[in-house]
Amino acid sequence: MNLKEQLLQACYGYVNKRIASYKGEIETIKESIDSNDKSNNEGDDSGSGKLFNDLELNAQYLNDANKMLDTLKMINSKTVNTDVVLGSLVKTTSNNFFMSISMGKIDIEDVTYFGISLNAPIGQLLKNKVVGDAITFNENTFTITEIK
Known part of the structure; x- marks a missing residue:
């Protein structure tokens, strides 16, 4: 594996770890929202608003990480460049x-x-x-x- 391939693999590892983390966090928040809704019949918010904000924030982070993944997919590690471009x-x-x-x-x-x-x-x-x-x-x- 050449140096650019090693660097690209390190980037993929970083992004995939972030994606997995955000997906896990989103699932945890969704479970908390569901359990909060089931245990709460009084109409009291009991933190659901914060959970929805956290859900939205993590969804944005996940979206950003997916954009990073898309950027990495455009890099060909075998290309040799003479000027500084994506993948250099x-x-x-x-x-x-x-x-x-x-x-x-x-x-x-x-x-x-x-x-x-x-x-x-x-x-x-x-x-x-x-x-x-x-x-x-x-x-x-x-x-x-x-x-x-």
Whole structure:
């Protein structure tokens, strides 16, 4: 498995874990709402409003995680890029980035990479850049040394 495949698998693992967690939370909330409705005949809210808010919030998180999954499905780990696009592995003078989803730190074989979205602020700066281009982010300037 090449490095991009390993990074992509790490991203899939992250997203699938989030999806499973949100689905589990939604089921728990639905069960709580059902049991709350059955035990409550007085018309008293007894926390149902908060449960419905939590349900809506988790449904939104699940939707966002599914969008991340859709983004990952567009990445071909075998494609070699000459400019920074979705799926690019970008090495710079200070950090290594995998242009995918906003995941944060990914450690593979004692090397740290950052899974970032093209829509993130640093992703926007890197987008369409080529080897040798420099960007400044948070008052730090770094140069792209390699793109895969």
